[in-house]
Amino acid sequence: MAYLAHRTAQALIVLAIAFTATFVLLQALPGDAILIKFESPELGLSPEQIADIRASYGADVPPLQQFLHTVAGFVQGDFGYSVQYGTPVHELIGSALPDTLALAGLGFVTAVLLAVALAFLSTLAPFGWLRQALRSLPGLLVSVPVFWLGIVLIQVFSFQLRLVPVIGADPVQALILPVLTLAIPISAPLAQILARSIDEVQLAPFVAVVRAKGAGPARVLWRDVARNALLPAVTIAGVLVGELIGGAVVTETVFGRAGIGRLTEQAVANQDVPVLQAIVILAALVFVVVNLAVDLVYPVLDPRLKRKAVAA
Amino acid sequence: MNALLELEHLDIAYRTPAGVRRVVHDVSFAVQPGEVVALVGESGSGKTTTSSAVLGLLPSGGRIESGAVRLSGIDLAGWNDRRLESVRGARIGYIPQDPVSSLNPVRPIGAQLADVFRIHRRGDRRAVRGRVLELLERVGLDDPALRAKQYPHELSGGMRQRVLIANAIALGPELVIADEPTSALDVTVQRRILDLIDELRREHGTAVLLVTHDLAVAAERAERVVVMQHGRIVEQGTTEAVLDAPAEEYTRRLLADAPGLAEHEFRHPRPPLYLRDADVAAAENPFALVASGLTKTYGLGRGREPFRAVDDVSFRVLRGTTHAIVGESGSGKTTTARIVSRFVAPDAGSVEVGGSEVTSLTGAAKREFRRRVQLVYQNPFASLDPRQTVAEIVAEPLRNFGVGDRRSRAAAAARLIDRVALPAHLATHRPAELSGGQRQRVAIARALALEPELVVLDEAVSALDVTVQARILELLEQLQGALGLSYLFISHDLAVVQRISHSVSVMRHGRIVESGPTEQVFRAPQHEYTRELLAAVPRRPAPTREVFA
Numbered sequence: 001m002a003y004l005a006h007r008t009a010q011a012l013i014v015l016a017i018a019f020t021a022t023f024v025l026l027q028a029l030p031g032d033a034i035l036i037k038f039e040s041p042e043l044g045l046s047p048e049q050i051a052d053i054r055a056s057y058g059a060d061v062p063p064l065q066q067f068l069h070t071v072a073g074f075v076q077g078d079f080g081y082s083v084q085y086g087t088p089v090h091e092l093i094g095s096a097l098p099d100t101l102a103l104a105g106l107g108f109v110t111a112v113l114l115a116v117a118l119a120f121l122s123t124l125a126p127f128g129w130l131r132q133a134l135r136s137l138p139g140l141l142v143s144v145p146v147f148w149l150g151i152v153l154i155q156v157f158s159f160q161l162r163l164v165p166v167i168g169a170d171p172v173q174a175l176i177l178p179v180l181t182l183a184i185p186i187s188a189p190l191a192q193i194l195a196r197s198i199d200e201v202q203l204a205p206f207v208a209v210v211r212a213k214g215a216g217p218a219r220v221l222w223r224d225v226a227r228n229a230l231l232p233a234v235t236i237a238g239v240l241v242g243e244l245i246g247g248a249v250v251t252e253t254v255f256g257r258a259g260i261g262r263l264t265e266q267a268v269a270n271q272d273v274p275v276l277q278a279i280v281i282l283a284a285l286v287f288v289v290v291n292l293a294v295d296l297v298y299p300v301l302d303p304r305l306k307r308k309a310v311a312a
Numbered sequence: 313m314n315a316l317l318e319l320e321h322l323d324i325a326y327r328t329p330a331g332v333r334r335v336v337h338d339v340s341f342a343v344q345p346g347e348v349v350a351l352v353g354e355s356g357s358g359k360t361t362t363s364s365a366v367l368g369l370l371p372s373g374g375r376i377e378s379g380a381v382r383l384s385g386i387d388l389a390g391w392n393d394r395r396l397e398s399v400r401g402a403r404i405g406y407i408p409q410d411p412v413s414s415l416n417p418v419r420p421i422g423a424q425l426a427d428v429f430r431i432h433r434r435g436d437r438r439a440v441r442g443r444v445l446e447l448l449e450r451v452g453l454d455d456p457a458l459r460a461k462q463y464p465h466e467l468s469g470g471m472r473q474r475v476l477i478a479n480a481i482a483l484g485p486e487l488v489i490a491d492e493p494t495s496a497l498d499v500t501v502q503r504r505i506l507d508l509i510d511e512l513r514r515e516h517g518t519a520v521l522l523v524t525h526d527l528a529v530a531a532e533r534a535e536r537v538v539v540m541q542h543g544r545i546v547e548q549g550t551t552e553a554v555l556d557a558p559a560e561e562y563t564r565r566l567l568a569d570a571p572g573l574a575e576h577e578f579r580h581p582r583p584p585l586y587l588r589d590a591d592v593a594a595a596e597n598p599f600a601l602v603a604s605g606l607t608k609t610y611g612l613g614r615g616r617e618p619f620r621a622v623d624d625v626s627f628r629v630l631r632g633t634t635h636a637i638v639g640e641s642g643s644g645k646t647t648t649a650r651i652v653s654r655f656v657a658p659d660a661g662s663v664e665v666g667g668s669e670v671t672s673l674t675g676a677a678k679r680e681f682r683r684r685v686q687l688v689y690q691n692p693f694a695s696l697d698p699r700q701t702v703a704e705i706v707a708e709p710l711r712n713f714g715v716g717d718r719r720s721r722a723a724a725a726a727r728l729i730d731r732v733a734l735p736a737h738l739a740t741h742r743p744a745e746l747s748g749g750q751r752q753r754v755a756i757a758r759a760l761a762l763e764p765e766l767v768v769l770d771e772a773v774s775a776l777d778v779t780v781q782a783r784i785l786e787l788l789e790q791l792q793g794a795l796g797l798s799y800l801f802i803s804h805d806l807a808v809v810q811r812i813s814h815s816v817s818v819m820r821h822g823r824i825v826e827s828g829p830t831e832q833v834f835r836a837p838q839h840e841y842t843r844e845l846l847a848a849v850p851r852r853p854a855p856t857r858e859v860f861a
Contacts, residue, residue: 205414209476212367212406213428214397223427227418302418303463 007295011288018284019277023070026273027063070277080274084266089278092263100259103251104244106175107182112237114183115190119229122191123198123221135195141188146247150181150254178255182247186240193236197229204228230301238294245283314385315342316519317366317487322379322389324358324365324543334377335361336543343487346517348510350530350551352566353540354777355748362540363489363523367404368396383487401428405480405518407509409492411472415464421448421475422460428482447478451508469641470501474508481512488513491523498640498804503848506533525777528572528807531555531852539563555852569782571807572851578831579634579814597667600766600798601629605661606651608644621647622658623822629766629815632792634799636809636830638845639819648819649770649802653685654678666765683713686759690771692751696743702729702754703739709761728757732787749780753787760791770802785812806849810834818842 038050045053054060061069073080079089115138122134157177158166164176201207202225210224248261260279267275299306324336336358343349353359364370366381368391380387383403388396400406408414416424422444429440441460448456451474464472473493480488490509494502510533513520524530530537531551538548539562547560555573558564567573608622622644629635639645650656652663654670663671665684673681686709689695696705707725710716716724729739732753743751752772759767769788773781785808791797803809809816810830817827818841826839837843 205408205410206416208369209406209408209414209479210416210427211369211400212404212408213401213479214399214431215401215427216394216397219431224416224419228416304417304465 007292011292014288015281015284019071019074019281020067022277022280023067026271026276027066029271070274074277074281079278082267082272082275084270084272084275089274092275093260093278093282096258096260096263099257100248100252100261103175103178103182103257103259104248106179107186107247107251108241108244110179110183111187111190111240114187115194115233118187118191119194119198120221120226122195123202124217138188138191138195141184142192144185144188146181146185146250147254149184150177150251153177153181154255174255174257178251178257181254182244182251185247186243190233190236190240194229194233197232198225201225201228227301231298234294234297234301238291241290242283242287245286315382316345316347316384317343317521318380318382318385319362319366320380320382322362322365322381323377324361324370325375325377326371326373327375328373334543335374336365339379339540339543339545341538341545341548343519343521345486346513346519347536348513348520348522348534349536349538350522350524350534351538351540352524352527352530354525354779356542357540358543359523359525359540360491361543363491363521366487366489366521367400367406368393369400369406397431401485402432402483403485403487405482405485405488407473407476407480407488407490407493410496411469411476412464412496414476415472417464420461420463421467425460425475425479425482428479432483434483443482447482448475450512451475451478452504469497470505473497473501473505477505477508477512481516481518484516485518487519487521489521489523492525493522494529495525499806500640500844500848502529502850506850509533526572526850527555527566527570527778528850528852531573532850539566565779569779571778571781571805571811572849578810578829578834579812580829580831598630599628599664600631600633600666601635601652601800602664603627603648603652603661606648606658606663607660608647608651608656608658620822622651625661625817625819625822625824627817627824627827629798629800631798632796633814634788634792634801634812636801636803636813636816637819638803638806638809638816640804640845642821643819644822645802645804645819646770647822649687649768649800652766652800653687653768654681683709683762684764685766685768686762686764688752688755688759688767688769688772690774692748692755692775693743695755696751698743701740701742702734702746705743705754706757706761709758713762715762724761725757728760729754731760731791732757747780748776749783752776752780752784756784756787756791760795760797763795764797766798766800768800768802771804772801773808774803774805781808788812806834806845818845 038045038053051060070080077090079093081087082089082092085092118134118137122131122137125131125134154166154177157163164173198221202220207220207224210220215223245261248259249264250261251257252259252261253265260282263275264279266272267279319342320340322336322339323334325332325334339358339362341349351359351363361370361374364374365376366383366388368388370376376389379389381389383399388399391399415421422441425444425447426440429435429443434440435443444460445456448459453459453471453474459467459471459475464475467475477493480490488509493509494505497505506529509520512518522530522534527537534551536549537551537554539546539554539560541562546562547554547558554563555567558567604626606622606625607620610619610621625644625648627635627637637645637648647656651658651661651671654663654673658671661671662669665681670681700708703722703725706728707721710721710724715721726736726739729736734750734753734757738746738750743754746754755772756767772788773784776784788799789812792799799812801809801813813830815828816830816833817824818833818839819825820841826833826837826842833842834846837846
């Protein structure tokens with residue numbers, strides 16, 4: 001319990017730092033969203049009118065005061081208004097989040113399944129050359145850019161094979177290719193770590209003991225090696241969640257899906273500071289929660305860590 | 313009589329990208345039912361490879377090139393893994409070397425023991441559980457129901473080895489291969505484990521192939537001995553025949569080097585040259601090290617009794633002599649060594665080196681003190697920087713203290729390398745290219761670089777094979793004679809201690825239970841624990857006693 005409290009406090013500090021850093025960086029950018037939106041000559045607004053608009057957004061006060069104001073708002077759950085759309089940020093995010101959660105969640109699960117399948121197959125496959133080929137696959141996939149992968153998948157599966165419709169697809173069909181696009185680059189490093197870690201555990205003396213009992217390779221891998229090999233992979237999985245966020249931006253743009261990624265892309269283009277600020281905090285929150293979950297999973301996987309976790 | 317296990321002209325090679333490397337040549341020997349055969353040799357002699365081949369568990373790349381491995385007359389040599397799986401565990405059991413890394417850390421003991429029944433489909437779930445508890449009890453673990461639920465890290469090394477023995481004998485195999493089953497264990501635990509194997513063997517008539525580097529263990533436990541060197545059998549025969557009249561030079565050397573077998577004179581303190589003059593002796597402080605009342609307590613966190621690692625420990629080391637601290641793991645001997653070398657501050661007590669108090673030293677004075685006391689660690693594989701050359705490693709202390717210039721340091725390093733009897737051309741090599749014994753020589757040369765008064769040797773020869781160990785001990789003796797060095801020798805191995813030390817302190821649970829001149833402690837031990845330790849040292853059974861009846 002004390003451990004959990006300690007970790008939560010740490011998480012809050014991380015969030016606070018992420019918030020401050022984002023704020024400072026966004027402030028440091030030349031120009032701002034209000035100028036981008038209202039300064040265009042076609043609107044014919046006078047400098048006085050623009051100044052009024054600025055004041056209505058609270059953009060005319062010194063940065064420190066703005067900072068305190070924003071912090072106070074965030075703490076109370078008020079993320080402010082989007083400059084671009086004029087709607088509350090929480091509404092924007094609220095409507096974009098479910099799509100992205102479905103995409104990212106499915107993407108992550110698919111990535112894990114792919115990685116485990118690849119790692120296991122590359123250990124158990126019957127021929128040396130096949131194992132070698134499966135071993136080198138992640139190295140290839142890790143170097144594939146997300147946007148290119150998306151385009152290739154659309155080309156192959158939609159236009160050539162006509163397996164997944166591009167237009168008029170139902171929600172499930174519409175998810176297939178984006179999920180794959182998101183999952184493949186994440187599964188690659190995961191599979192690499194897992195395969196290497198399996199190799200390492202295979203050499204441990206206890207594996208020799210298990211084999212000396214007459215256990216076959218599948219049983220050895222499944223019962224004895226897998227759980228030991230999972231630890232480093234779980235650590236990497238926590239880090240890779242960060243990739244999901246970046247991946248969602250590209251994937252949603254390539255596939256023209258609505259979601260947090262798309263929202264981010266537009267907010268960046270328009271320097272929509274309140275939206276960006278909220279998205280960064282959301283991303284940081286996801287990251288922190290996932291890594292906390294990873295830390296809590298360790299002792300479940302490895303009983304040796306139980307006592308330490310309790311004592312810490 | 314038909315042999316249970318028969319190896320015939322066995323050749324084993326490793327196929328690596330660099331080519332085929334033959335590691336076992338023309339090995340033939342047999343194990344009769346119920347017999348204990350010891351396969352003896354140094355590391356790299358091919359003894360472990362040979363025993364792995366019997367199980368068909370050669371490391372990847374390893375292959376039986378020719379010859380036969382017959383189990384009750386059936387040749388297993390050409391069998392694939394799937395066929396061998398029916399033999400492994402069921403007809404041949406395996407006890408590994410290191411109990412700490414030989415159990416799956418993330419599964420409970422009971423589940424791991426149950427595996428062997430499940431794999432070979434013996435009994436349903438309930439029957440298996442009953443058998444597991446029986447086995448745990450049979451190998452001497454208290455409260456089997458609790459043990460079955462525990463994880464390996466909750467058990468001591470000796471207990472884990474018992475679990476592994478239970479694992480090996482679970483299905484009543486005809487043959488058990490024990491690969492250095494006690495090398496990683498303390499001497500009293502070793503004795504109990506070997507006794508257990510002996511007992512189970514007699515109960516079930518199981519044959520044992522005992523792989524060991526320790527001829528004393530072989531002499532004590534085996535009926536026949538097979539001596540291997542460089543992948544070949546040097547000599548084999550009944551234990552008596554081989555030990556009484558070794559035909560080969562190599563066997564004779566092994567016998568002479570085994571600390572538990574050879575009869576060594578006790579060492580008596582001989583005053584170094586400069587102290588033999590009575591007047592000088594009277595004026596000089598005769599002690600290189602005086603430790604008195606050392607105490608060190610470690611807190612174990614809230615709600616737990618603090619652990620007293622070292623409890624009121626006092627001892628003295630005469631100049632130019634070796635004082636040994638002997639004890640089992642957890643006795644506090646290493647903490648004592650760390651206090652003496654000022655890596656750990658004691659809670660109470662004082663350490664005097666060459667007459668000056670050193671426990672209170674801090675900062676620059678403490679750093680200066682490091683010149684006077686040097687350490688040699690147990691593991692020669694981990695204590696040398698893999699990126700430096702031998703010459704750089706040996707000269708590093710000089711560099712750290714800014715002694716001399718580059719050229720004079722290089723000259724000093726060359727002298728030291730020669731001093732520890734390493735060939736000069738090794739100076740430019742890196743540790744990875746050296747053998748264990750050579751590495752330990754490098755570590756000793758490094759310790760001598762600053763001409764210390766006292767060298768603390770923490771299990772300095774424990775990781776080495778007996779022959780290498782014997783050479784290092786000779787070197788240490790010779791350096792002591794020539795340079796008037798004082799040693800504090802930390803060890804769990806009584807046979808080694810008997811050979812090297814002038815005086816000895818026996819530690820247990822953080823306290824010294826007995827100390828005195830080595831001869832007195834070994835010939836007439838006063839304390840019960842000392843007697844127990846001495847009795848546990850593997851020795852050749854007296855010829856009159858019939859132990860294998």
